[in-house]
């Protein structure tokens with residue numbers, strides 16, 4: 001939530017900052033702003049409600065010169081999205097400008113105290129409180145900006161990633177983090193800053209991931225220096241970035257979401273590569289921790305949103321293949337539930353971004369209570385990836401569209417491989433079973449390629465349902481979470497209300513909703529529960545509801561009952577969510593496009609939820 005960009009030493013900082021903001025816009029897009037220090041020592045701050053394009057238009061007639069600057073794209077937490085609440089914010093005398101990602105929980109108390117000391121506030125934000133606090137400490141004690149920043153960070157409670165410019169220090173930029181990500185890119189003569197690596201990728205592949213409670217002193221002429229909030233020198237650990245610019249562009253597609261849906265044959269190929277060898281699953285995270293997995297008493301999966309849905313599927317896979325008791329928890333609930341966690345428990349944190357605040361906190365709690373922490377993340381070097389004992393990356397490349405698509409199929413595929421690898425180790429799956437499922441996993445990229453051929457018929461189908469107000473999604477067993485995921489996709493990008501249920505639960509309440517205005521999407525592949533799902537379809541049809549059914553190719557029974565069928569290739573039951581997710585993603589996408597929605601940046605949402 002919120003994107004930060006910074007730059008020092010480049011000739012035209014403004015263009016770098018704006019380009020970086022576009023890259024980070026998926027993190028928040030209700031307002032944006034930039035602060036630039038020009039060669040005359042003036043600190044120019046420009047802010048605008050709306051997207052980065054609006055900021056650019058606003059800046060057209062302004063002085064945007066300077067080689068040092070910070071910029072921000074916002075997802076509002078304190079105060080409505082408007083020009084005043086947009087970042088950067090300045091201290092009382094205007095010498096300091098700050099951008100912030102996170103939330104300062106004790107901002108109200110601090111604000112009141114600062115007001116008593118004569119500070120007057122322009123915005124409703126917690127961020128202005130922080131920069132006013134830094135300014136006040138600096139002025140009242142006569143200390144340096146760095147000292148004031150350190151002192152202020154010790155007083156705030158909450159999460160932050162900040163970048164700070166001091167008009168009186170034209171050769172320096174400060175950055176600090178706690179629970180919100182920041183990456184520093186070390187270029188040739190210039191240094192860059194970003195909430196993730198995407199704004200830095202075309203300038204350098206040398207990056208430093210700032211750690212919690214660290215402050216970076218980024219100077220024009222001196223090497224990067226890192227200290228902790230209590231003034232201990234920190235380590236500058238330079239890593240090599242493996243990301244290319246082309247991965248961050250639309251590649252001819254109208255939206256990132258469609259590009260990411262169509263990328264799935266390749267992303268799954270990358271996800272599986274090197275992990276299935278001679279009919280067996282090889283995951284280094286399991287191989288390096290065999291005893292932990294062999295003796296595991298329980299798995300606790302923590303995640304949010306789509307990742308939580310993948311976790312529910314993972315539960316079925318671990319139960320079936322590894323015979324370990326599994327609990328799946330919303331990370332946001334788990335963290336405040338005083339959970340019983342023991343040694344011998346494994347906490348699996350699933351997160352595309354690796355930065356979701358609730359998932360990170362849940363993971364930390366489970367770990368403190370003795371669990372072994374395993375991560376299933378996409379973003380390499382992300383906070384969750386770094387805070388786990390071990391893990392498996394899904395390796396599906398940067399996901400920019402706010403609606404998660406390729407990350408979901410990557411997560412389920414990794415969870416299938418993980419359950420299989422642990423089952424192999426514990427002797428709970430036969431060699432035959434491993435061989436069969438492993439071969440099917442290897443075949444997934446080709447199967448997804450075939451499934452994507454449904455695109456045209458789904459576009460046509462979407463035209464029929466564009467103006468419906470409600471949708472029901474039903475599935476059973478491993479495809480109940482797929483139904484939840486289908487409903488989430490539709491509601492987040494089309495703003496149509498949609499509910500997912502286990503198909504058999506329908507008769508306990510939701511059936512009351514069925515009429516000719518409520519379409520139901522059934523996920524009904526040929527599996528052990530196929531006959532049961534057929535009965536559920538008949539119940540809907542008997543009440544005048546229309547049915548869109550996702551079925552295994554050649555399923556003539558459902559074809560005679562449903563209004564529309566979408567045929568997917570046959571795969572083992574445990575992998576069917578990966579395949580049935582494709583038509584659900586396409587259905588949500590086309591309906592949203594037909595409704596004229598902003599598919600990649602739906603209202604009120606942000607890609608990476610780094611606040612509570």
Ligand code: M6R
Pocket residue numbers: 304305306307350351352353354355356359402403404405488489492607608609
């Ligand atoms: O980065 P994470 O996987 O931790 O994100 C979790 C959710 O915020 C995310 O899946 C969200 O629900 C997506 N918008 C769903 O499409």
